[in-house]
Amino acid sequence: MVSLLPYGDVDFSLRAMAGRAEGFGRFSIGGLNGPLYFVTNLAGFPPLPSSRDDGPGSLRDGCRRKEPLWIVFEVSGTIHLSSYLSVSSYKTIDGRGQSVKLTGKGLRLKECEHIIICNLQFEGGRGHDVDGIQIKPNSRHIWIDRCSLSDYDDGLIDITRQSTDITVSRCYFAQHDKTMLIGADPSHIGDRCIRVTIHHCFFDGTRQRQPRVRFGKVHLYNNYTRNWGIYAVCASVESQIYSQCNIYEAGNKKKTFEFYTEKAADKEEQKSGFIKSEGDILLNGAQPCSQTEHREGCMFHPSEYYPTWTMEAPSHSFKDVLQLCTGWSSISRPKDLPVCN
Template sequence: MASKEFLLLAFLFVLHGATTNVHGDNIIDRCWRRQPNWAANRQRLAVCSVGFAGKMRQNRGPGVIAYMVTDPGDDPVRPRPGTLRYGATVLAGKVWITFQRGMHIRLAQPLFVKSFTAIDGRGADVHIAGGAGIMLYQVNNVIIQGLHIHDCRSQSAGQVVVPGGAVQLAGGMDGDAIRLVSSTKVWIDHNTLSRCEDGLLDVTVGSTDVTVSNNWFFNHDKVMLLGHDDGHAADRRMRVTVAFNRFGPNVNQRMPRIRHGYAHVVNNLYDGWGHYAIGGSMGPSVKSQGNMFVASGPDNKKVTRRMPAGGKDWDWASIGDSFQNGAFFKQTGSRVRPNYNKHQAFVAASANEVRLLTKDAGALSCSAGSAC
């Protein structure tokens, strides 16, 4: 009898190990990182996304062109084959972009990424730095994964090629790392972003169905803006998932700042903030769930800020968050569910797991032939 009980306990132990997250990977990373052949099956990544972006199935399949960046140079008007701009902007059709080796790319003008494009930096140490940032303008089905984007600077207006091949005068960007304008179904995953002149990520002018996951944001003032301005009512339809990211150290505000729309902020690590962590205006809805907020000083313990002061009728809910060093979240209104469909839905983890779930946030160091 004792032997049977031992076997039963052993079976339950093995079953528990197979069904629980023993490695600390989050639901996105579990989908692909343990596969030693990830480099031979890069498009598997497209079915690993969760949240409002949903699955990125339109970015995979036999019709997708595999394009490798071999040249770190940049000509904003006549990009050469082999450069990032040629693959992301000029090359027709659905494109999956990889990099031959590690490289530093200084963009002379914003990189306009076309629809149905995946920029996949896994397996290479790729830095976009010292110049312009990435622009998603009226596009859809875009993945940006595995890049270091830092020290972006504002650019004077200049000629630049845009999707479709036309060359036009582009107004100067403010120095954002990544900006979305009127774009939908976008997944920003496992990037490392810091020290840009303006924001690290802006989702604006009616952009929606966006997932921001597994990124590391640090050494920056205004981190993430969701919503163009107070007068842009089209952003009421904006839906953004912010999951498994690490904010800090040395971040001040906008993690995120939301106007009008809805943000599901879930299982992120907040390693201190200066002004505030989550802010908003124009009555946005926020569901903060299973995050860990670690206040960094005696004068900045409050997680939230409503602009202007008030917002008593806004729906801002904190569910299962963890608060350390005296951090606190001022709740108002009611809890508003994200109402994910089956392709978007995922189970939020406990805040106690957040350090494990975000331990590999940012661009990963991966080698072909072994798990990442």
């Protein structure tokens, strides 16, 4: 079988990724129009506890700058974040060519736009409300691609507070409980604007929230989710989840799709969300949606928002491909070729 994995040519040159995401995050250009910023120092400068992970040549210094930047790494290793690392608009954080792991805290995308995060590892985030990547509030045009995320005290990726137009692709999720939350609270009715695409990702034994959604519209396609601990995908208040050509392989727990009923702050009655499962394959006793759970009249179709996406019928061989091709990889950093206008 020849797999139709997307983005086969984005590693031809450094900035070929810009604007190439599939799905809702397809307009993200990251730091396309800015210079390269080289991360040369993972420990911070000077290397003292009071200034850890900061200073000239640090990732934190590059992310806080206001101008567009394409951030690349000259060194490999672990960045111990002493606090959330805030990312400003028009940034690409490009881990190709090195092995960079973020630990301690995570990235915060707050009121920003046009962010690309590529080929990083997130592991061992500690503390209350500490997520690997926290996207809130009012952030948009974001693409998270080919990252590995595991073992945080809260979520691995959280998308809340009117953040929208986001794609998560080719990522690997493992060793975690509350994996991905989209829409944090039934009182946040502004989250009706949320739109997220999740595709070609591998959820490897994560316990729940692959994802859990409130209010938003989410397109899941060509993902592989196995051995969850409670459920695979959850639709809460008013959410619409279009699950298309995914592989769901149950472990001890067989419930694939969960529906939680909640009351939106501006409504009188409680409602759950909606799921349409189309072309999914269910393995090892994974349970399908029932007809009453579909409620197709309340479901969006991705073609209302974007014309094409790279998708193939799920199969056992495709499952093997996703296990090999998701998450951080040891790919070389492409050359920064001139951009043709």
